[in-house]
Amino acid sequence: MSLEIVHVSAGYPSQQVLDDVHLTVPKGQILALLGPNGAGKTTLLRVLSGTLAPWQGQVRWEGRDIHRLAPKARARLVAVVPQARALPPAFTVEQAVMLGRTPYLSWLGGAGQADWKAVQRALTQTDLLPLAARPLQRLSGGEQQRVLLARALAQETPLLLLDEPTTHLDLHHQSRLLALVRDLSRARGLTVVMVVHDLNQAARYADRVAILDHGRLVAAGSPAAVLTAERLTRVYRTPVEVLTTAQGWPVVVAAAE
Amino acid sequence: MKTRWGRAFWLSAGLLVLAVGLSVTVGAVPVPLPVLARLLWAGLSGRAVPANLPAYYHTIVFDLRLPHTVLMLLTGAALGSSGAAYQGVFRNPLADPYLLGIASGAGLGAVLILAIHRPAGWGGALALPVAAFVGAVLTVALVYALAQVEGRLPTTTLILAGVAIGSLASALTSFLMLESEGTLQRAITYLMGGAPLSGWQPVLAMLPYWLVGQAGLLLSGHALNVLQFGEEQAQHLGLNARRAKALILAAASLTTAVAVAFAGIIGFIGLVVPHVVRLLWGEDYRREVPLSLLGGATALLLADLLARTLLAPRVLPVGIVTALFGAPFFLWVLRRARPTAT
Numbered sequence: 001m002s003l004e005i006v007h008v009s010a011g012y013p014s015q016q017v018l019d020d021v022h023l024t025v026p027k028g029q030i031l032a033l034l035g036p037n038g039a040g041k042t043t044l045l046r047v048l049s050g051t052l053a054p055w056q057g058q059v060r061w062e063g064r065d066i067h068r069l070a071p072k073a074r075a076r077l078v079a080v081v082p083q084a085r086a087l088p089p090a091f092t093v094e095q096a097v098m099l100g101r102t103p104y105l106s107w108l109g110g111a112g113q114a115d116w117k118a119v120q121r122a123l124t125q126t127d128l129l130p131l132a133a134r135p136l137q138r139l140s141g142g143e144q145q146r147v148l149l150a151r152a153l154a155q156e157t158p159l160l161l162l163d164e165p166t167t168h169l170d171l172h173h174q175s176r177l178l179a180l181v182r183d184l185s186r187a188r189g190l191t192v193v194m195v196v197h198d199l200n201q202a203a204r205y206a207d208r209v210a211i212l213d214h215g216r217l218v219a220a221g222s223p224a225a226v227l228t229a230e231r232l233t234r235v236y237r238t239p240v241e242v243l244t245t246a247q248g249w250p251v252v253v254a255a256a257e
Numbered sequence: 258m259k260t261r262w263g264r265a266f267w268l269s270a271g272l273l274v275l276a277v278g279l280s281v282t283v284g285a286v287p288v289p290l291p292v293l294a295r296l297l298w299a300g301l302s303g304r305a306v307p308a309n310l311p312a313y314y315h316t317i318v319f320d321l322r323l324p325h326t327v328l329m330l331l332t333g334a335a336l337g338s339s340g341a342a343y344q345g346v347f348r349n350p351l352a353d354p355y356l357l358g359i360a361s362g363a364g365l366g367a368v369l370i371l372a373i374h375r376p377a378g379w380g381g382a383l384a385l386p387v388a389a390f391v392g393a394v395l396t397v398a399l400v401y402a403l404a405q406v407e408g409r410l411p412t413t414t415l416i417l418a419g420v421a422i423g424s425l426a427s428a429l430t431s432f433l434m435l436e437s438e439g440t441l442q443r444a445i446t447y448l449m450g451g452a453p454l455s456g457w458q459p460v461l462a463m464l465p466y467w468l469v470g471q472a473g474l475l476l477s478g479h480a481l482n483v484l485q486f487g488e489e490q491a492q493h494l495g496l497n498a499r500r501a502k503a504l505i506l507a508a509a510s511l512t513t514a515v516a517v518a519f520a521g522i523i524g525f526i527g528l529v530v531p532h533v534v535r536l537l538w539g540e541d542y543r544r545e546v547p548l549s550l551l552g553g554a555t556a557l558l559l560a561d562l563l564a565r566t567l568l569a570p571r572v573l574p575v576g577i578v579t580a581l582f583g584a585p586f587f588l589w590v591l592r593r594a595r596p597t598a599t
Binding site: 049051079082086089105135151 | 486492494
């Protein structure tokens with residue numbers, strides 16, 4: 001049981017972005033997608049979420065091609081945590097998280113016992129219960145990002161995708177969110193694919209990392225194996241050094257040019 | 258939470274009943290409430306009109322006031338709920354059937370069919386909203402396509418596209434009116450928000466389309482909620498966003514079209530009412546659509562009351578009254594919306 005990205009090529013009408021990306025994520029693991037700007041990380045995430053159909057190749061979950069599923073069936077399989085931007089200001093936290101139940105609701109959106117339970121659970125796990133009745137416009141950036149995570153958890157999918165979830169957060173909230181994702185992945189057996197900008201956070205919180213460059217997969221594996229000074233210097237076109245912390249995690253720093 | 262919504266509904270419904278009462282009783286010949294009550298009781302129970310009442314009361318209430326009141330009620334309800342739906346689909350507090358030019362497009366459709374074949378009898382009355390619907394849908398499609406900038410719908414381009422297309426439709430309508438003979442001119446003055454048609458025929462011709470459109474809108478609340486997070490997130494949540502948008506726009510356009518076809522172009526109800534509903538009761542389209550429906554009916558009945566009484570015995574076009582109150586409100590919303598309207 002795993003997420004298989006099978007020789008995927010994809011892009012937009014005017015431009016190819018991904019070129020033959022082939023990658024497998026074992027169930028229950030966290031994969032961080034790394035690479036310089038424009039490498040195709042977000043495009044790959046859009047292919048995984050079902051929003052963008054690949055030109056060639058497939059995305060399979062437990063052997064099923066997710067692009068052949070109806071939107072509702074797919075939303076029970078894959079949940080996405082986008083960046084918290086331009087959220088509807090007057091929605092309350094609880095309302096927003098309840099929308100995560102959409103794939104289980106009728107067109108009218110009437111929620112049942114199971115739906116309220118899932119929402120309560122998601123709110124509890126993201127520490128949002130005290131804020132349940134607050135409108136989104138009165139939340140901090142970190143809290144808004146947690147609301148979107150809670151909404152994705154309420155979808156109760158085995159697969160969770162995160163698109164640069166820490167971009168607008170300060171250091172404390174970055175670590176807190178990623179630690180939360182890691183703990184949830186362990187607790188719920190979630191398979192997670194996230195686009196992260198910070199190499200050190202990827203090294204710290206991901207089980208596996210994959211590096212994309214110019215739409216191609218450069219390397220994939222454990223952080224310690226993939227994040228080497230030689231490889232990163234080549235991909236990011238900037239000299240870097242890789243140090244190791246006392247706990248054994250690689251730390252990437254820019255070297256003097 | 259439930260009781261809060263319950264209160265909102267009962268308050269809105271109560272205000273509407275009050276507005277209906279005022280609309281039927283106030284006029285050149287006032288109908289005292291006891292008289293109205295006895296007339297309605299007699300009418301509903303199928304008994305003869307009490308002999309001690311002057312006969313003209315019956316005519317005034319059943320042939321003049323009541324059909325006019327019901328027409329205004331249906332029209333206001335249509336403008337309120339479709340305004341809420343447009344604001345939801347476009348994710349823009351300034352989207353309104355009038356400002357987006359949709360009402361003018363519907364008006365052009367209606368005038369075209371009048372110019373080709375002046376509707377006589379039921380066939381014509383039932384064809385009118387269909388023509389208006391076609392005009393409304395074409396306008397929405399055009400405005401939507403023109404307003405898009407890199408896949409987004411900025412407020413400025415949306416309103417400008419709406420105003421431009423609306424002006425074009427109005428100009429074509431005016432041209433048709435000038436080119437036509439006097440009979441057509443009289444038949445279409447009501448489209449400019451003038452004196453509406455009278456009698457029960459427009460009400461009954463409107464009703465089937467109105468019911469279909471409103472049913473569509475009332476069923477769209479949850480989808481509209483999901484769409485507030487944008488098309489891509491709506492898809493992540495399992496909604497077929499494009500299809501949902503198309504269906505909701507079709508229902509809103511049908512609802513707008515029937516209002517325009519039988520009551521003319523009346524602005525600002527669809528802008529103001531959903532706004533007030535959101536300010537008072539928060540954002541949840543499952544409630545906002547029905548509350549805007551009730552509120553729109555109440556608002557138009559009150560505006561119509563002013564239009565009939567301000568310069569009595571002259572009757573103002575009700576569109577003038579709604580614009581008088583709506584335009585300053587529009588400017589206020591425009592200023593408020595500016596920081597986030599990119």
